[in-house]
Amino acid sequence: MTDVTASPIAGSSPEDRPMITISHLSKSFGETQVLKDINLTVHKSEVVCLIGPSGSGKSTLLRCLNFLESYEAGEVRMEGRLVGYTEGFPRRKMKNRELRALRREVGMVFQHFNLWPHMTAMENVREALVQVKGLPLEEATAKAEAMLTRVGLADRMHAHPSRLSGGQQQRVAIARVVAMEPHVILFDEPTSALDPELVGEVLQVMKDLAADGMTMVVVTHEMGFAANVADRVAFLDGGHIVEDGPPRQVFHESSEPRVRQFLQTYHERNSF
């Protein structure tokens, strides 16, 4: 069921070149192998949701995509560029400068927001615009304010994270990433740390991004979001991609017992 793209540069024109190509990716923490021969391709403007039980390797897979986690075997390519390692064999880790060039194109939104607590919402968004993009302070400030307005936080931009609700903090974190104009945004359980009534506002911002054509890879437990917004859903279990396809297929037509069982517990929990 998995989409295998073994050729390093599939296609030559930028349009049909995949955004992310993961081939034969494996990763271990010590003795435990957490990712086993993962193959997945994400095209431009696609929204791919990674679902599955805890410990199935979803977050680790996501973190390999911007090399917050290293991997031992296989490869991840971001717009054709190998992530984390230099081309050739034996492979060596990329220089920090090259890794940073790659990460400029890949944003990441974390479960616990990870806003810097000593900066206001606006300063959090402005920081990378100044330090990475090299924008003059005034221009960066204007852009940060515009981004926060876009996620509905025009009136809270001078508040520190400790004075913001979880939903507001996560919207600041998304604004901080979107301001950098990445080509891909990775979401690592963006709503899992939120009170239920705050989940909606964050999902709405994500839906708007998807509608704008942003390429997104989302690790989530929000099955509603996966069903309605994702172009594709990949189900992970035990470090394998067990099923990968359109949401309708994975949610309703899967023949995989593990997928059915996982979704069954979801249905039971959500229908009191």
Add this chain to the structure above:
Amino acid sequence: MDYDLFLRYGPSLLRGFGMTILCWAAGTALGMLIGFLLALARRLPIPGLSWVLRAYIEVVRGTPFLVQLFLLYSGGPFIGIRLDATTAGIVGLGIYGSAYFAEIFRGGFAAVPKGYVEAAESLALPPGAILRRVVVPTMLISILPALVNMMIILTKETVVLSILTVPELMYEAQTMAAETFAAFETIFVMALFYWLLVEVVSRLGRRAERKLTSHLTQKAGAVS
């Protein structure tokens, strides 16, 4: 109490106090700088480096300040380090403090939540900017009380410099006591001066702490 003594010895005591402040401030600044660099270097993935630096820290923490000062001042010339008394005092204070400051900074680095750094890394911030803009401001909050504490300890360690004949407060006070036999008055005034310095340092420390943590406690207008 013989107040006339203070009129006569006041100027030299004040000069000594000024020297104490100079040695303390310079020694503390040097110690913090070395300590910060030590803690930073221990995080580099260079085999053996962390072990060497730890050995330095343990040796400095494991020997008396007095002994270190003598080694530097009297032993220094044998390996080509010839320092005048005041410079030796400041450098000695810096080395002594650096071991303790290094441990404080090490704890501070470890206390910075990993997620703050990951967020910065994923936004492609350069390592220098991550250190300056994210790690140091975050760790300062948790280590400030320990830093101020060490600074206070060092104010009182300056008395040891008097044995190198650095003309600081202790040295001037000893001169006064030797010349006048007014031991009690001398020690009393000396204690007052040190207490004054410590009080100023700890007040400044508390003010800095309030400033650094204001964003955690501020009363915001609207919290939703």
